[in-house]
Amino acid sequence: MSTRVVVTGLGALTPLGKTVAESWAALLAGKSGIRPIGELANAESYERHCPPSLAVADVKEFDPHAYGNLFTSQDLRRMSQFTQFAVVAAQEALRDANLIETLQKGRNDRVGCVIGSGIASVHDMYDSIVEFDRGKRLSPSFVPKILSNMACGNVSIKFQLRGVSHCVSTACATGNNAIGDAYNFIRLGYNDVCLAGASEASVHPLALAGFLRAKSITPSGISRPFDKERNGFVLGEGAGLLVLESLKHAQDRGARIYAEVEGYGLTSDAHHITSPSENGDGARRAMEMALNNQTRSQVDYVNAHATSTVLGDRAEAQAISNILSGDGKDAIKVSSNKGAIGHLLGAAGAVESIFTIKSLQDGVVPHTLNLHSVGGASGDEAENFERLDLVRGAPAKHDIRRALNNSFGFGGINSSIVFRRWEV
Ligand SMILES: *[C@@H]1O[C@H](CO)[C@@H](O)[C@H](O)[C@H]1NC(C)=O
Numbered sequence: 001m002s003t004r005v006v007v008t009g010l011g012a013l014t015p016l017g018k019t020v021a022e023s024w025a026a027l028l029a030g031k032s033g034i035r036p037i038g039e040l041a042n043a044e045s046y047e048r049h050c051p052p053s054l055a056v057a058d059v060k061e062f063d064p065h066a067y068g069n070l071f072t073s074q075d076l077r078r079m080s081q082f083t084q085f086a087v088v089a090a091q092e093a094l095r096d097a098n099l100i101e102t103l104q105k106g107r108n109d110r111v112g113c114v115i116g117s118g119i120a121s122v123h124d125m126y127d128s129i130v131e132f133d134r135g136k137r138l139s140p141s142f143v144p145k146i147l148s149n150m151a152c153g154n155v156s157i158k159f160q161l162r163g164v165s166h167c168v169s170t171a172c173a174t175g176n177n178a179i180g181d182a183y184n185f186i187r188l189g190y191n192d193v194c195l196a197g198a199s200e201a202s203v204h205p206l207a208l209a210g211f212l213r214a215k216s217i218t219p220s221g222i223s224r225p226f227d228k229e230r231n232g233f234v235l236g237e238g239a240g241l242l243v244l245e246s247l248k249h250a251q252d253r254g255a256r257i258y259a260e261v262e263g264y265g266l267t268s269d270a271h272h273i274t275s276p277s278e279n280g281d282g283a284r285r286a287m288e289m290a291l292n293n294q295t296r297s298q299v300d301y302v303n304a305h306a307t308s309t310v311l312g313d314r315a316e317a318q319a320i321s322n323i324l325s326g327d328g329k330d331a332i333k334v335s336s337n338k339g340a341i342g343h344l345l346g347a348a349g350a351v352e353s354i355f356t357i358k359s360l361q362d363g364v365v366p367h368t369l370n371l372h373s374v375g376g377a378s379g380d381e382a383e384n385f386e387r388l389d390l391v392r393g394a395p396a397k398h399d400i401r402r403a404l405n406n407s408f409g410f411g412g413i414n415s416s417i418v419f420r421r422w423e424v
Pocket residue numbers: 075078079080141144145150153154155157158
């Protein structure tokens with residue numbers, strides 16, 4: 001019998017709120033975390049390189065001083081913003097799992113940490129290059145601040161997590177892969193508990209201009225997954241962390257269990273760095289790997305990766321419809337959180353996994369914002385969209401036992417995780 005793995009704690013900092021509860025309530029209320037670049041404090045540095053119609057989904061009014069003594073002033077000088085985001089989400093997740101005191105007692109050798117980031121600190125990289133070019137001395141913190149694994153390093157030190165320490169960087173699949181790796185580490189017996197997820201502080205003029213040049217960003221400033229008018233994503237940022245734990249460890253300490261992680265799949269399209277294979281082949285195989293014959297017929301909901309790009313949403317709709325719909329079954333419920341929070345890059349998987357778990361727990365599917373006319377972009381095959389029950393307009397009450405969460409990334413990564421509602 002292989003080790004079963006459950007989720008016992010959640011923490012998030014998102015464009016919609018500073019905690020999981022705040023973000024989830026705003027998502028169900030249909031609020032949007034997206035705003036035009038003209039409303040940002042440094043609007044002119046964005047507008048120098050990008051048209052004013054662009055929008056971003058930033059973490060609003062982040063104030064590290066609002067967290068009591070979580071950060072010393074030295075920490076703030078030495079930790080880049082994606083690391084600060086991760087420390088805040090880590091504290092919420094560990095508290096939620098009721099683990100802070102246990103950790104303070106020093107029982108930490110089998111508590112691991114897997115935190116990824118897609119692009120780590122664009123802020124420090126940019127500022128340091130500009131100053132370096134002007135002949136200024138570099139800060140001794142420059143190198144450690146820009147390393148992708150430093151969120152994991154700093155969180156481990158802060159909370160004394162002394163088991164596995166690992167960083168994943170697989171573009172927009174990062175959060176999913178961090179959760180998947182942590183799941184496997186626990187199954188292999190490396191750890192009993194593992195904090196897992198991702199952090200991204202990606203709202204920066206350089207990143208926005210870069211994604212614009214890569215033609216990934218929507219010029220409209222509106223994120224509309226699965227909609228006819230979709231034409232690119234909205235750049236977002238934030239952090240999401242989950243406490244994963246072996247079922248036995250969780251039960252022995254009487255932990256509250258949110259969900260079980262039931263399967264994990266990871267494949268490559270091996271097709272193109274940024275475009276999906278047309279029939280969604282990599283995604284289909286990732287979903288198949290995460291499911292088995294029994295669970296495949298019992299998926300009640302898919303939290304789609306759907307970022308609001310023409311090709312990505314089409315390929316995903318096709319892959320979902322190929323493996324989960326048809327044969328007289330009711331159309332499967334599908335939604336994407338990206339209409340409301342944009343695309344959190346590496347952190348997308350982690351934050352949306354948290355929302356998926358909230359869906360299982362509360363029996364409600366959040367609707368996809370800005371989805372007015374389904375599908376229909378040139379080249380879309382209408383039936384692939386019609387076979388999905390795309391939730392729009394308002395959240396849908398739905399008894400969900402098993403949910404599948406997809407995440408895909410530049411480089412050809414396709415990944416998928418299955419969560420099952422915990423029933424005692
Ligand atoms: C966090 O990491 C930085 C290096 O980026 C290091 O200088 C600092 O001491 C670390 N602080 C903590 C609390 O881990």
